[in-house]
Amino acid sequence: xxxxxxxxxxVEMINAEAPPRSAQGLGHWLHTNMFASVTDSVLTIVxxxxxxxxLPPLVDWLxxxxxxxxxxxxxxxxTVQGGVRPDGWSGACWxxxxxxxxxxxxxxYPAAERWRVDLVAxxxxxxxxxxxxxxxxxxxxxxxxxxxxxxxxxxxxxxxGWFGLTHVETPLWGGLMVTLILSFVGISVSxxxxxxxxxxxxxxxxxxxxxxxxxxELVRGVPLVTVLFMASVMLPxxxxxxxxxxxxxxxxxxxxxxxxxxMAEVIxxxxxxxxxxxxxxxxxxxxxxxxxxxxxxxxxxxxxxIPGIVSEFIGLxxxxxxxxxxxxxxxxxxxxxxxxxxxxxxxxxxxxxxxxAGFIYFVFCAGMSRYSMFMERRLDTGHKR
Amino acid sequence: MRKALxxxxxxATALAYMAAAANASTLDDxxxxxxxxxxxxxxxxxxxxxxxxxxxxxxxxxxxRAVAAAIFGDGSKVKFTPTTAKERFTAxxxxxxxxxxxxxxxxxxxxxxxGFNFAGVNYYDGQGFMINAKKLxxxxxxxxxxxxxxxxxxxxxxxxxxxxxxxxxxMEYNPVVFEKLEETNAAYDSGRCDVYTTDQSGLYAIRLxxxxxxxxxxxxxxxxxEPLGPAVRQGDDQWFDLVKWTLNAMIIAEEDGITQANVxxxxxxxxxxxxxxxxxxxxxxxxxxxxxxxxxxxxIVKAVGNYGESFERNLGQGSPxxxxxxxxxxxSKGGILYAPPIR
Numbered sequence: 178x179x180x181x182x183x184x185x186x187x188v189e190m191i192n193a194e195a196p197p198r199s200a201q202g203l204g205h206w207l208h209t210n211m212f213a214s215v216t217d218s219v220l221t222i223v224x225x226x227x228x229x230x231x232l233p234p235l236v237d238w239l240x241x242x243x244x245x246x247x248x249x250x251x252x253x254x255x256t257v258q259g260g261v262r263p264d265g266w267s268g269a270c271w272x273x274x275x276x277x278x279x280x281x282x283x284x285x286y287p288a289a290e291r292w293r294v295d296l297v298a299x300x301x302x303x304x305x306x307x308x309x310x311x312x313x314x315x316x317x318x319x320x321x322x323x324x325x326x327x328x329x330x331x332x333x334x335x336x337x338g339w340f341g342l343t344h345v346e347t348p349l350w351g352g353l354m355v356t357l358i359l360s361f362v363g364i365s366v367s368x369x370x371x372x373x374x375x376x377x378x379x380x381x382x383x384x385x386x387x388x389x390x391x392x393x394e395l396v397r398g399v400p401l402v403t404v405l406f407m408a409s410v411m412l413p414x415x416x417x418x419x420x421x422x423x424x425x426x427x428x429x430x431x432x433x434x435x436x437x438x439x440m441a442e443v444i445x446x447x448x449x450x451x452x453x454x455x456x457x458x459x460x461x462x463x464x465x466x467x468x469x470x471x472x473x474x475x476x477x478x479x480x481x482x483i484p485g486i487v488s489e490f491i492g493l494x495x496x497x498x499x500x501x502x503x504x505x506x507x508x509x510x511x512x513x514x515x516x517x518x519x520x521x522x523x524x525x526x527x528x529x530x531x532x533x534a535g536f537i538y539f540v541f542c543a544g545m546s547r548y549s550m551f552m553e554r555r556l557d558t559g560h561k562r
Numbered sequence: 563m564r565k566a567l568x569x570x571x572x573x574a575t576a577l578a579y580m581a582a583a584a585n586a587s588t589l590d591d592x593x594x595x596x597x598x599x600x601x602x603x604x605x606x607x608x609x610x611x612x613x614x615x616x617x618x619x620x621x622x623x624x625x626x627r628a629v630a631a632a633i634f635g636d637g638s639k640v641k642f643t644p645t646t647a648k649e650r651f652t653a654x655x656x657x658x659x660x661x662x663x664x665x666x667x668x669x670x671x672x673x674x675x676x677g678f679n680f681a682g683v684n685y686y687d688g689q690g691f692m693i694n695a696k697k698l699x700x701x702x703x704x705x706x707x708x709x710x711x712x713x714x715x716x717x718x719x720x721x722x723x724x725x726x727x728x729x730x731x732x733m734e735y736n737p738v739v740f741e742k743l744e745e746t747n748a749a750y751d752s753g754r755c756d757v758y759t760t761d762q763s764g765l766y767a768i769r770l771x772x773x774x775x776x777x778x779x780x781x782x783x784x785x786x787x788e789p790l791g792p793a794v795r796q797g798d799d800q801w802f803d804l805v806k807w808t809l810n811a812m813i814i815a816e817e818d819g820i821t822q823a824n825v826x827x828x829x830x831x832x833x834x835x836x837x838x839x840x841x842x843x844x845x846x847x848x849x850x851x852x853x854x855x856x857x858x859x860x861x862i863v864k865a866v867g868n869y870g871e872s873f874e875r876n877l878g879q880g881s882p883x884x885x886x887x888x889x890x891x892x893x894s895k896g897g898i899l900y901a902p903p904i905r
Contacts, residue, residue: 250770250882257774259882276614285616348643410649413656504604504644514644515612517605519882522770524751527744 239532242268244525248276254523270525274533277515281533284351284506290343294354297331301361309548311555324365347425351506353537355425359432359497359507364490366433371440372479376470378445389441396438402499404431409503428500436493443485447478480556487549491542509534588660588794588801589633589853597639600626601659604644607767608877608885609665609685618642621876622663624866625684625792629661629808632858637865651676654795661805663792665763678793681805684869685791686889686898688784689723690762692769696777698756704783708733713755715739715746719786720760727785747771761788763877766885804852811859813901814839815868817892822867825860839904848904859904869899 199205211221244253244262253270254260262268274281283291304323307313335358338344350358377389408427416422451474459469479486501510512530515521592598602610602622610620627637643659654662655677665687666672668680691704691712701707704727714721716739728735738755740746750758751772758765762780769775792809794802815821818836820828829840837843841856849856866872870892877885891897 255773257776258770258772259775280612280616285612288615346641348641406648410652413652413658416656502646504646504649506604506644514605517603517607517611517767518613519607519611519767519770520613522607522767522882524771524773526771 238267239269242266243271244268245271246275247272249520250523250526253521253525258523260523268525269532270521270523270529273515273521273526273529276521277511277518277530280352280515281508281511282353284354284511285349286345286351286354287343287349290337290345293334293337293342293345297334300327300330328362328365347423348505350425352511353508355500355505356494356497356507356509358425359429359500360490360494362429363432363436363493363497367436367440367489367493368486370433370437371444372475374437374441375444375448378441379448393438393441396434397442401431401435401496402502404435405499405503424503424505428503428505432493432497435496436489439492440486440489443482443489444478446485447480447482448474450481451478480558483549483553483556487545491545494541494545495538508537588798589804592633592660592801596634597641598626598630598633598661599641599643599659600629601643601645601650601653601662601664602626603664604646606665606764607770608763608881608883610642610644610663619876621685621872622665622792624872624876625663625805625809626661628812628862628866629805631861631865632804632808632811632852632854635855635857635861637861651678654678654793657795660801661792661794665790666793668789668791668793672793677796679796679802680791680793681802682809683789683791684809685763685789687761687763687788687790689720689759689786689788690765690784691781692750692758692765692778693756693781694753694777695779696774697753702781704781704785705731705733707735707757709735710757711736711738711755712757712759713738713740713746713750714759715743716741723786724759763883763885766883770882800853804854807852807904808858808862810901811839811862811904812866812869812872813892813899814904815859815863816870817894817901820859820863820868821871822863825863829860 195201212218247253247270251260252272253262253268255262255264255266257264279288279291283294286294301323304319304327308316308319308323313319333339334342335350336345336347374389374393377385378393380386380389405428408422408431409424412422412427455473455477456469459473464472497507498509500507501513506514512534516527516530600623602618602620605611606620606622608620609622610618613619623642626640626642630640631637633639643653645653645659645662645664650662650664650666651672653659662678663684665685666680667687668683672678673680691707693701693707695701698710712724712735714724714737721737721739724735724737735757736755738749740749746758747768749755750768758768760768762784765780769778769780772778792805794805818828818833818839820836820840825840828836829842831837831840834843838846838848839859841849841859846856849858852858855861867875870887873887873890874880877883878887887895887897889898891899893900
């Protein structure tokens with residue numbers, strides 16, 4: 178006899194119902210994100226009011242009323258200021274940036290030799306991009322090329338004086354080029370030096386420890402701007418006449434030393450966060466000190482402090498503007514220096530120049546920041562709480 | 563205090579340097595190097611600033627080029643070291659630069675204690691006042707400014723001169739001080755103070771970037787003397803003479819009507835004075851005495867023009883600054899520029 182199972186058994190999944198009308202769509206999104214409570218509603222309205230007040234004039238100043246082309250100040254000045262614009266006009270003077278753009282990028286590097294800077298930039302991008310993309314193979318070779326071979330090639334190319342290249346002395350360097358050189362050297366020196374200093378500070382050997390502590394504390398106890406200033410103003414007086422250290426070299430050394438000391442403390446923070454068991458585990462496997470650090474401790478420690486490291490990089494990138502005090506012109510320095518050009522002096526010029534410089538710094542810093550977040554997620558191996 | 567300490571250290575070290583510097587002849591060094599190393603401002607409208615191509619231009623820059631032209635016959639054989647206000651003296655003392663042409667006020671301390679020689683005055687400046695004539699209509703003199711609020715940059719001699727002036731004239735004022743030049747400009751432009759005070763040449767440059775430049779007038783009073791001029795290290799008279807006579811030659815060229823355009827023509831002039839100046843006199847050795855070629859004045863004028871041309875191009879009617887000659891006019895035309903004769 179055939180057994181009839183009277184109870185209903187569903188053999189296939191039922192399609193999900195659409196959520197109720199009150200829990201979907203724009204209305205729901207607005208309700209939960211913008212107007213969930215009285216406070217939220219007030220904040221939303223105030224926020225929108227501020228945007229309405231700020232955005233239109235900003236867009237107008239930046240784009241709509243802006244002056245895009247021109248050859249001198251008259252294009253960006255109102256008629257009473259001796260220009261062509263109507264009375265009461267206010268807008269960004271992008272013509273100034275366009276006219277001075279080459280200077281903002283290369284400083285006073287001779288125009289005929291700028292291809293060398295471009296070539297270095299292309300090489301840098303070509304080497305850096307594959308290093309940053311995790312799936313591209315041959316990381317070791319790539320790093321070797323970028324951090325050992327590239328600096329030498331770049332140095333020869335930029336400075337010249339060899340292989341038939343015209344010598345371009347460093348006082349002519351400037352603009353974004355100097356900003357990037359200082360940051361690149363600072364960043365690529367500070368990470369290895371910082372690791373060594375951090376390990377030295379935790380060393381059980383008293384002399385090494387004392388030297389590292391003294392170095393770190395001494396450097397962190399003095400402002401960078403003081404050191405640059407001393408190196409530029411006092412140092413030449415104590416050296417015999419004729420001895421002359423390149424200003425750019427002084428700045429590079431100063432920036433690298435500073436970045437290393439700060440980096441050491443960031444890395445030490447990572448080392449301290451590693452549980453003792455990891456050290457003991459490595460020891461029990463019979464690893465040497467170098468193996469233990471390289472294979473077990475540092476990979477974990479550095480991963481923990483990626484946000485700190487990148488903060489240091491970003492800070493360093495912006496600190497390079499301090500070389501302005503020793504008469505060198507990085508990006509911001511070049512921009513500010515050009516405010517003094519009387520043929521571009523208008524009420525709009527300084528603001529436009531600073532907005533431009535700020536935008537460039539933002540692009541670089543935001544880029545570094547986003548990449549570090551990507552790296553953090555990729556290296557996250559389950560410590561997330 | 564800080565200033566005194568710095569000056570002390572600088573002068574002590576400077577003394578040690580004088581001995582060393584006296585041995586070497588700057589002119590020989592310069593000739594060997596093939597260029598003049600010249601310290602200029604990091605950026606001051608009209609005096610030293612980069613043009614669109616990044617070349618240095620300006621009134622102080624022209625002095626550097628003139629010296630290079632006198633030595634090499636080529637005004638481009640000069641390298642510029644942009645110096646900040648604090649760096650400039652060390653740079654000159656340590657031999658990093660051969661010549662400082664950076665709107666530097668000639669003072670007794672700088673001439674003696676710091677161990678410099680000023681080769682003359684290329685611009686007679688002085689602290690002045692600018693007011694909004696629309697707001698303060700009827701004010702024609704700084705003596706009517708009692709009770710005014712004054713925008714001034716802090717940490718400068720300007721601030722001290724201001725205090726001295728108002729005190730000496732028994733007037734009240736409210737100083738509104740700022741750290742940065744840009745802040746001071748913005749505050750004045752937005753009407754936070756009635757008066758702006760700084761060096762007069764600076765006032766004209768600032769006026770360019772105001773919303774309504776025509777509303778603002780620079781008052782006639784000058785409350786301090788700021789003679790600006792090129793400086794060299796003490797102890798090398800040959801180099802000092804060369805810089806001094808380069809500046810004099812520019813002024814003399816203006817007196818004699820020698821310009822960039824007509825200098826070649828003027829060489830054939832039969833006026834004895836012009837022949838002498840341009841090295842066309844028989845057996846002329848004015849150039850040789852300075853250690854340069856006989857046509858040194860011709861080279862200077864070809865490179866930068868005479869004093870008046872350089873002034874008008876960088877500061878005067880040929881520039882956006884439109885500064886009037888004022889004191890910097892030839893003595894024969896109501897100014898105080900006066901160069902000893904070349905003979």
